[in-house]
Amino acid sequence: MGIVNVTPDSFSDGGLFVGVEDAVAHGAHLADEGADIVDVGGESTRPGADDVAVREELDRVVPVIEGLCRARPDVVVSVDTRRAIVAEEAIDAGARIVNDVSGGRDASMLGAVARTGAGMVLMHMLGDPRTMQDDPRYGDVVAEVHEYLRGRVEAALFAGVVPEQLAVDPGIGFGKTLEHNVALLHSLHRFGDLDAAVMVGASRKGFLGALTGVEDAASRLEGSLAAAVVAALGGADVVRVHDVAPTVRAVAVADAVRRGGM
Numbered sequence: 001m002g003i004v005n006v007t008p009d010s011f012s013d014g015g016l017f018v019g020v021e022d023a024v025a026h027g028a029h030l031a032d033e034g035a036d037i038v039d040v041g042g043e044s045t046r047p048g049a050d051d052v053a054v055r056e057e058l059d060r061v062v063p064v065i066e067g068l069c070r071a072r073p074d075v076v077v078s079v080d081t082r083r084a085i086v087a088e089e090a091i092d093a094g095a096r097i098v099n100d101v102s103g104g105r106d107a108s109m110l111g112a113v114a115r116t117g118a119g120m121v122l123m124h125m126l127g128d129p130r131t132m133q134d135d136p137r138y139g140d141v142v143a144e145v146h147e148y149l150r151g152r153v154e155a156a157l158f159a160g161v162v163p164e165q166l167a168v169d170p171g172i173g174f175g176k177t178l179e180h181n182v183a184l185l186h187s188l189h190r191f192g193d194l195d196a197a198v199m200v201g202a203s204r205k206g207f208l209g210a211l212t213g214v215e216d217a218a219s220r221l222e223g224s225l226a227a228a229v230v231a232a233l234g235g236a237d238v239v240r241v242h243d244v245a246p247t248v249r250a251v252a253v254a255d256a257v258r259r260g261g262m
């Protein structure tokens with residue numbers, strides 16, 4: 001999954017693709033580089049980010065989704081949103097997956113996704129982006145995130161979301177310390193029993209900067225590739241990344257090893 005952030009303030013690429021044409025061209029470029037899914041988001045969820053008005057979020061993502069679906073009908077487009085209203089309009093515009101970092105907390109979200117038959121990513125986040133990195137604590141982070149996602153899968157299925165269309169994501173960096181992120185990647189295989197695909201988004205994130213000593217987020221390629229390979233070996237079905245071409249090549253090796261041959 002390649003990332004298109006139509007935001008002025010995303011942590012590693014904010015402001016680069018705020019114009020519709022630039023964002024559509026970037027999404028098409030990620031598809032050319034080998035992304036099977038292109039994720040379009042209009043709200044930064046970096047630690048400390050403020051909420052975006054609904055109208056603003058719609059104005060950012062809907063024209064880009066329409067443009068991308070028109071330009072590249074072969075690409076699966078997902079919308080990165082916590083709001084049911086944005087999800088619905090994005091699906092009308094051509095999106096086929098809703099990527100919800102809040103795990104479907106908006107009371108109307110699961111029903112909206114179920115009605116459309118769209119795919120859904122349920123991610124774990126502790127609290128909300130404004131406060132999630134203020135001293136996050138868990139007794140056993142892997143067990144607690146697993147239990148949370150189990151409950152969200154159950155809620156989604158109860159609401160009528162198609163089981164084959166579900167993915168879970170432990171939410172690297174969303175209310176987690178360096179140790180929590182490493183523990184979740186180390187034990188990723190444990191999320192394989194949730195009857196859902198497993199997705200991981202570690203690309204360019206702060207814990208990679210801490211582990212590698214690379215401060216500039218856009219320069220964290222090696223750390224991001226290592227995390228994608230680790231995730232693939234741990235059973236991830238989808239990795240959400242900024243740097244698509246190098247990730248496709250790195251994950252091709254990891255996938256072959258995981259399968260034990262070609």
Ligand code: HH2
Pocket residue numbers: 003005007009010011012041043044045046080099100101121123169171172199200201202240
């Ligand atoms: N991470 C980000 C946004 N959406 N969705 C899922 N499912 N998993 C993730 O790990 C995830 C996500 C944050 O990264 P990014 O979009 O690059 O930054 P920002 O939130 O600042 O726009």
